[in-house]
Amino acid sequence: MFAYVVRRLFIGVILLIVMSLVTFMLFFLMPQDPARVACGKNCSIAQIKQTEKALGYDKPALTQWVDFLQGVVVGREYPEDKTLREKAPELISDCAAPCLGYSRVNQVTVASEIKEAFPVSLSLAVLAFLMWIIGGVLFGVIAAVTKGTVIDRGIVALSLVFYAFPTFFIGLFLLKFIAIKWGLVDVPSYTTIAEGGIGGWLSNLFLPSLTLALFFMAGYVRMTRAFVLESMTEDYIRTARAKGLKRGPVLFKHTMRAALTPLVTMAGLDFAGLMGGAIITESVFNFNGLGKLVVDANVSYDLPTLIGLVVLLGAFVIVANIIVDVLYAVIDPRVRVA
Amino acid sequence: MSDQQLPMVGGMPGDDPTSRGGERLGAASQFVETERPHSAAQAHFDAEPILEVRDLRMYFPVRSAGIIRRTVGNVQAVDGVSFQVPKGGSLGLVGESGCGKSTTGRLITRLYEPTGGSIEFDGRDISKTSSRGLKPLRREIQMIFQDPYTSLNPRHTVGAIVGAPLLIHGILPKDKVLPRVQELLEIVGLNPEHYNRYPHEFSGGQRQRIGIARALTLQPKLLVADEPVSALDVSIQAQVINLLQEVQREFDIAFLFIAHDLAVVRHFCPEVAVMYLGKIVEIADRDSLYDRPNHPYTQALLSAVPDVRQAAVGGRRERIRLEGDVPSPINPPSGCRFRTRCSLAQEICARVEPPLLQIGKRHKVACHFAGELGHHPERPVTASLLGVDDTGTPDPGASPSIEVGNDPGYADTWFDLQRKTMAGA
Amino acid sequence: MSFLSVRDLRVHFPTIDGVVKATDGLxxxxxxxxxxxxxxxxxxxxSVSTSAILGLHRRTNAIVSGEILLDGVDLLKISDEDMRRRRGRDVAMIFQDPLSAMHPYYRVGNQIAEAYRVHHDVSKKAARARAIEMLDRVGIPQPDRRVDDYPHQFSGGMRQRAMIAMALINNPSLLIADEPTTALDVTVQAxxxxxxxxxxxxxxxxVMIITHDLGVVAEMAHDVLVMYGGRCVEYGSTKEILTHPEMPYTWGLLSSIPEVGADPEAKLLPIPGNPPSLLNPPSGCHFHPRCTHRDKVPGDLCWTVSPELTPGTRGDGHLKRCHLANPDVVYEREVLPEIAPDLVEER
Structure with missing residues (x-):
C-alpha cells in the first residue's frame, strides 16, 4: 500500500511538471506581449523593454519555465535582470520558497495573492461539500427506497429543477429574497473565524455555500438514487435477504456500501475542483476567493497569476485523485494491491 | 442463466408462433435447415493439416507491487502445446477454466502474439506476422464467441454486423453486400428479411446464429469456436451444434472447437485434446479418448460428468474424486503439473515432466503411469525411454531409447504400453 | 401431509404490456x-417459483397466490416479519454464481457469521467460531485462516462451499439450490x-435443486418436475421420468443434449424454435409451436385446449401435461430409436 502511494505521488509530481510546461507554452502562444500588459497603458518602448527585463520575459519561454520551477522549489528574486538589480538595489523584492511568480498588475507575489484568497474558497468548498453530500445521499437513498412513489418523483423533479437553473440565477435569487427582501440573513460578506467567530463565519458563508450545494446536490441525488437502485438488484443483496436480514441492515450495510463507492470518486474530484474557486458563486456574492482571482486575472491579463492558479488547481486535482484511489482500496478489498 | 428478470422476457416481435395465423403448421419452418438430425461428426484423418501448432507458448508477465514494478514471474497460460487440425476436420480442446484452452484459441486467431512456438496455417508460419500482415489472415481464420449477448454491437443492425467484413476487406461493392448478407442469414436459418433489425430483437440462439453468419461472411478456412453453445439454453444448444456441423460439411471449414462440455465436444469432434494447466495431457481420436482414456486427469474428468442414462437405470458410475483446486499457473508444480491432485503420483512425477508419448495409432498421453482405468502400471513406463530410473533420477547407465519430441502430428510407430516396445500398424 | 406442500402456486408480474405469468399453477x-x-x-x-417459497418477491411488483405449506404453516399467509424470521433459519438458499452472490467488500467469515447472528442471539466471537466450524464441515482447508479471506481470494469451488456453509449454518429444514453447479467446472461440480x-x-x-442439466437431476433427485412456460409439464420419480418420459418436451430435453456415455450413433434432435413468451404464451398447450408430435393428436386440440396434468400410462404418481393418447408407444417406437438406439435392443 505504501509503495503504491509513493509511486502514485511520484507520477503525480511528474504530471504536475508536465502540466506547468504545457500551461507555459500555451500562454506564450498568445498574440499579446505580456510585458506591454504588465507595464501599463502609457508605457514608452524603453519602459516596456525594462519591464520585460525585470520580469524575465526577454528570455526564451523554456528558460522562463525552468526559472519558474526553480522559484517553486527554492524561491527567486525580482527583478530578474542582473544589471537592473545592481542599478536599483532598493527595488529588489524577494519571492520566498513556493514562488509561483510576481504579479506586476497587483504589485504582489502570486503566492501572497493566493494565500489571501484561498481561505475564502476553502471555507466555501468545505461547507458546500458537507451540505451537498449529506443532502444528496440522504435524498438519493430516500428516492431509491420509495422508487415509483410520489416522494421519489418529487425528489427527482426538484433535483432536475435545481440542476437546470444556472448557479448565478439561484445565487441571485437567494440573495435577493432571503437576504435583501425578507432579511432572514445579512447580505453575506466573507468574515474569518478570527474576526467573527464560528457563528459569524458560518452565517456569512451560508447563502453562497447553499447556492453551490444546491447545484451539486441535484446531481448527487440522481446519482445516489441510480447507484442504490442498481446495487439493490445485485445477487449479494438477494443473498442478504435470503439470510433473513432485516430491511435496515440490507439497505445500510449491504446496499449502501456498494452503492456509495462510485460516489467517492465523484465527490473527491468535485471537491478538488471547487477548492480552486467557485467562479460564478464568488462573483455573485462578491467573495474574494480564488475564483474571483481567476476572473480578475483574466480581465487584466495577469499572466503570472493565471499560471500560478492553473498549477495550483492541477495540484489539487492530482492529490485528490490519489486520495480517492487510496480510499477506494480501503473500501473495496479487491482493489488492494498485494 | 437466471430467470429473475422475467418481466423482460419476450419473444421476438413477429416470432410469436400464435401471431402467425394460418401459417401455424409452418411455425418452425425457419429452422427446417437445422432440424435434420445429426449423429456425431465423422473423421477427416487423411486430409492434409490446415493448421499445425508446434510448441506454442504464451506467458503473461506478473509485475511486483513495489515502487518500481519489476516482472517477477509469468503466468504460463499455454506452455508447449502442439497439435494439428486437418483441412475440413475438427479438433476439440477441452479442459477446465484456467487450463489455457481459450488462450490457445486467441493465439491462433492472433489476438495475442505468442511468446514462443510456431503456428503454421495453410503452409506459412503466422506466429510472428505483423498486425498489417494479419489482415488477409483474418479472412481465413474467424472466431465464434461464447456470449452472443456481448459479442454483437448493440448499435449496429444485423445486416451491418454480417456485412462489415465484406466492406472492410473490399470484397464486394456496396450494392452487392445486402444480397450476400441475406444469403448468409438464410444459411444460418434466420429470416433474410430481418437484416435491418438490431441484436436485442433476437433470442440468444438466434444471436449465436448471427455470430456464425458473421464468421462465415469471408468464407474462412478455419473457424475457432470458443464455447459456442455454453451460454445457450439446452434446447437451443442442439440447434446451434447441428448448424455448425452443417456449415462445416457444406463449406468444408476446419474447426478448432473449444469447450468445457465433454459431451458436446465428443459429438462435434472426431479428435479431442485435453488440457490441464497450459499443457495437453492427452490427445486422441474420439473413441480412444472417451472409451479408453489413459491419463488419470482425463479419467477423472470423464467420471465427473453426470450421466443421465447411468443414473436413470439405477446406480451411478463410480466417480474419481479430485481433491482441491487447480494450482496457480504462476508457479506450476515441477515435473508433471497434475501430480498434486493425482492418486498415482510418485517421486518421478515431481522430478521429470512426462513427455506426450504416442501410445496408439492416434493416441498420445503425457503420464509416467499411463494406462486404462484400473490398469495403470506399477512402474513408470517412461523411465527407460527418458533414460532415468524409476524415481526419476538420471540413470547414467541407460540412454534414452527413443526420441520423444513435441511433434504436432502422429508417427507411424508408437510405444505399446502392454508390451513396452515400439509397435506399428 | 407432506413436509413441504405447494398447491397451485402462481407468481404474476403486472407490467405495462400485460401480466407476465412466470409461474402459473404449480x-x-x-x-x-x-x-x-x-x-x-x-x-x-x-427460479421465480423458488424465490416465492423464500418470500423474496416484493409485493410492489409481484402477485403471489396459492399455498406454500411448510410443516403445516402457509408461508403466503404469515406476516412479512414472520417470513423474514423463517428465511435463512427454516428455508435457506444457494445461488448459481457464488462470486456475485457474496458481498465483495466483506470477509467470507463475517458473511457466514452474519447469517448465524440474525437468528441466534450470540456474541460475534461465538458466531465466528460457528462459521469456522461450518467452513470446516464443508471441506475448506485451514478454515481458521480462510475465514478472514475475502470472496475474491477463494476459488470458484471454495466460494460455493462457503455459500453452502452460509445456507446450512442455521440447520434449515428446507434447502433450495438454484443452479448450484452451473458456473463450476465438472470436477468441481462433482x-x-x-x-x-x-x-x-x-x-x-x-432439498430442491433447480437446474437445466438432466445429468445433475439424475444423480441428485428422487423426484423430478419439468417446467415449461411457467407450468409443470411432467412430474414423477426420477427413474420413471428419465426412463419412460411421456411429454414431448421432456423427450426434446433428452434428445437435444449429447451424452458422454451415449451411443456414438445417437442423433442430436434439437427442439425447434424458441422458448415461449410468458407475456403472450401460445394458445392451448404452451409447447405446441415447438412440438413435433402434435399431428398425432386429432383435430386442433393442441392449439385450442390446454391439456390438464393427468396421470401417465404407467401410473405410479407419474403426471404429464399432454394430449397424446399413447405417449408411451410413441416414445418406444419413434423417439428412443433415434436418441438411444443401443437402449432399444436392451428392452
Missing part, C-alpha cells in the same frame, strides 16, 4: 431427506454435488 410435495429436481430452461419459471448429498444426509433436510 403443485408438488416434498419430504424431509428427499430431493426434488426442478428442470427447465431460462424463463420456464423455475465435488459440490457429493458434498450436498452428504450434508443432506446429516441435516435431514428437504
Amino acid at each position: 403443485s408438488f410435495d416434498l419430504e424431509r431427506g428427499k430431493t426434488l429436481g426442478i428442470v427447465g430452461e431460462s424463463g420456464s419459471g423455475k 465435488q459440490i454435488l457429493d458434498l450436498l448429498q452428504d450434508l443432506q444426509r446429516d441435516f435431514d433436510a428437504a
Whole structure:
C-alpha cells in the first residue's frame, strides 16, 4: 500500500511538471506581449523593454519555465535582470520558497495573492461539500427506497429543477429574497473565524455555500438514487435477504456500501475542483476567493497569476485523485494491491 | 442463466408462433435447415493439416507491487502445446477454466502474439506476422464467441454486423453486400428479411446464429469456436451444434472447437485434446479418448460428468474424486503439473515432466503411469525411454531409447504400453 | 401431509404490456431427506417459483397466490416479519454464481457469521467460531485462516462451499439450490454435488435443486418436475421420468443434449424454435409451436385446449401435461430409436 502511494505521488509530481510546461507554452502562444500588459497603458518602448527585463520575459519561454520551477522549489528574486538589480538595489523584492511568480498588475507575489484568497474558497468548498453530500445521499437513498412513489418523483423533479437553473440565477435569487427582501440573513460578506467567530463565519458563508450545494446536490441525488437502485438488484443483496436480514441492515450495510463507492470518486474530484474557486458563486456574492482571482486575472491579463492558479488547481486535482484511489482500496478489498 | 428478470422476457416481435395465423403448421419452418438430425461428426484423418501448432507458448508477465514494478514471474497460460487440425476436420480442446484452452484459441486467431512456438496455417508460419500482415489472415481464420449477448454491437443492425467484413476487406461493392448478407442469414436459418433489425430483437440462439453468419461472411478456412453453445439454453444448444456441423460439411471449414462440455465436444469432434494447466495431457481420436482414456486427469474428468442414462437405470458410475483446486499457473508444480491432485503420483512425477508419448495409432498421453482405468502400471513406463530410473533420477547407465519430441502430428510407430516396445500398424 | 406442500402456486408480474405469468399453477410435495429436481430452461419459471417459497418477491411488483405449506404453516399467509424470521433459519438458499452472490467488500467469515447472528442471539466471537466450524464441515482447508479471506481470494469451488456453509449454518429444514453447479467446472461440480448429498444426509433436510442439466437431476433427485412456460409439464420419480418420459418436451430435453456415455450413433434432435413468451404464451398447450408430435393428436386440440396434468400410462404418481393418447408407444417406437438406439435392443 505504501509503495503504491509513493509511486502514485511520484507520477503525480511528474504530471504536475508536465502540466506547468504545457500551461507555459500555451500562454506564450498568445498574440499579446505580456510585458506591454504588465507595464501599463502609457508605457514608452524603453519602459516596456525594462519591464520585460525585470520580469524575465526577454528570455526564451523554456528558460522562463525552468526559472519558474526553480522559484517553486527554492524561491527567486525580482527583478530578474542582473544589471537592473545592481542599478536599483532598493527595488529588489524577494519571492520566498513556493514562488509561483510576481504579479506586476497587483504589485504582489502570486503566492501572497493566493494565500489571501484561498481561505475564502476553502471555507466555501468545505461547507458546500458537507451540505451537498449529506443532502444528496440522504435524498438519493430516500428516492431509491420509495422508487415509483410520489416522494421519489418529487425528489427527482426538484433535483432536475435545481440542476437546470444556472448557479448565478439561484445565487441571485437567494440573495435577493432571503437576504435583501425578507432579511432572514445579512447580505453575506466573507468574515474569518478570527474576526467573527464560528457563528459569524458560518452565517456569512451560508447563502453562497447553499447556492453551490444546491447545484451539486441535484446531481448527487440522481446519482445516489441510480447507484442504490442498481446495487439493490445485485445477487449479494438477494443473498442478504435470503439470510433473513432485516430491511435496515440490507439497505445500510449491504446496499449502501456498494452503492456509495462510485460516489467517492465523484465527490473527491468535485471537491478538488471547487477548492480552486467557485467562479460564478464568488462573483455573485462578491467573495474574494480564488475564483474571483481567476476572473480578475483574466480581465487584466495577469499572466503570472493565471499560471500560478492553473498549477495550483492541477495540484489539487492530482492529490485528490490519489486520495480517492487510496480510499477506494480501503473500501473495496479487491482493489488492494498485494 | 437466471430467470429473475422475467418481466423482460419476450419473444421476438413477429416470432410469436400464435401471431402467425394460418401459417401455424409452418411455425418452425425457419429452422427446417437445422432440424435434420445429426449423429456425431465423422473423421477427416487423411486430409492434409490446415493448421499445425508446434510448441506454442504464451506467458503473461506478473509485475511486483513495489515502487518500481519489476516482472517477477509469468503466468504460463499455454506452455508447449502442439497439435494439428486437418483441412475440413475438427479438433476439440477441452479442459477446465484456467487450463489455457481459450488462450490457445486467441493465439491462433492472433489476438495475442505468442511468446514462443510456431503456428503454421495453410503452409506459412503466422506466429510472428505483423498486425498489417494479419489482415488477409483474418479472412481465413474467424472466431465464434461464447456470449452472443456481448459479442454483437448493440448499435449496429444485423445486416451491418454480417456485412462489415465484406466492406472492410473490399470484397464486394456496396450494392452487392445486402444480397450476400441475406444469403448468409438464410444459411444460418434466420429470416433474410430481418437484416435491418438490431441484436436485442433476437433470442440468444438466434444471436449465436448471427455470430456464425458473421464468421462465415469471408468464407474462412478455419473457424475457432470458443464455447459456442455454453451460454445457450439446452434446447437451443442442439440447434446451434447441428448448424455448425452443417456449415462445416457444406463449406468444408476446419474447426478448432473449444469447450468445457465433454459431451458436446465428443459429438462435434472426431479428435479431442485435453488440457490441464497450459499443457495437453492427452490427445486422441474420439473413441480412444472417451472409451479408453489413459491419463488419470482425463479419467477423472470423464467420471465427473453426470450421466443421465447411468443414473436413470439405477446406480451411478463410480466417480474419481479430485481433491482441491487447480494450482496457480504462476508457479506450476515441477515435473508433471497434475501430480498434486493425482492418486498415482510418485517421486518421478515431481522430478521429470512426462513427455506426450504416442501410445496408439492416434493416441498420445503425457503420464509416467499411463494406462486404462484400473490398469495403470506399477512402474513408470517412461523411465527407460527418458533414460532415468524409476524415481526419476538420471540413470547414467541407460540412454534414452527413443526420441520423444513435441511433434504436432502422429508417427507411424508408437510405444505399446502392454508390451513396452515400439509397435506399428 | 407432506413436509413441504405447494398447491397451485402462481407468481404474476403486472407490467405495462400485460401480466407476465412466470409461474402459473404449480403443485408438488416434498419430504424431509428427499430431493426434488426442478428442470427447465431460462424463463420456464423455475427460479421465480423458488424465490416465492423464500418470500423474496416484493409485493410492489409481484402477485403471489396459492399455498406454500411448510410443516403445516402457509408461508403466503404469515406476516412479512414472520417470513423474514423463517428465511435463512427454516428455508435457506444457494445461488448459481457464488462470486456475485457474496458481498465483495466483506470477509467470507463475517458473511457466514452474519447469517448465524440474525437468528441466534450470540456474541460475534461465538458466531465466528460457528462459521469456522461450518467452513470446516464443508471441506475448506485451514478454515481458521480462510475465514478472514475475502470472496475474491477463494476459488470458484471454495466460494460455493462457503455459500453452502452460509445456507446450512442455521440447520434449515428446507434447502433450495438454484443452479448450484452451473458456473463450476465438472470436477468441481462433482465435488459440490457429493458434498450436498452428504450434508443432506446429516441435516435431514428437504432439498430442491433447480437446474437445466438432466445429468445433475439424475444423480441428485428422487423426484423430478419439468417446467415449461411457467407450468409443470411432467412430474414423477426420477427413474420413471428419465426412463419412460411421456411429454414431448421432456423427450426434446433428452434428445437435444449429447451424452458422454451415449451411443456414438445417437442423433442430436434439437427442439425447434424458441422458448415461449410468458407475456403472450401460445394458445392451448404452451409447447405446441415447438412440438413435433402434435399431428398425432386429432383435430386442433393442441392449439385450442390446454391439456390438464393427468396421470401417465404407467401410473405410479407419474403426471404429464399432454394430449397424446399413447405417449408411451410413441416414445418406444419413434423417439428412443433415434436418441438411444443401443437402449432399444436392451428392452
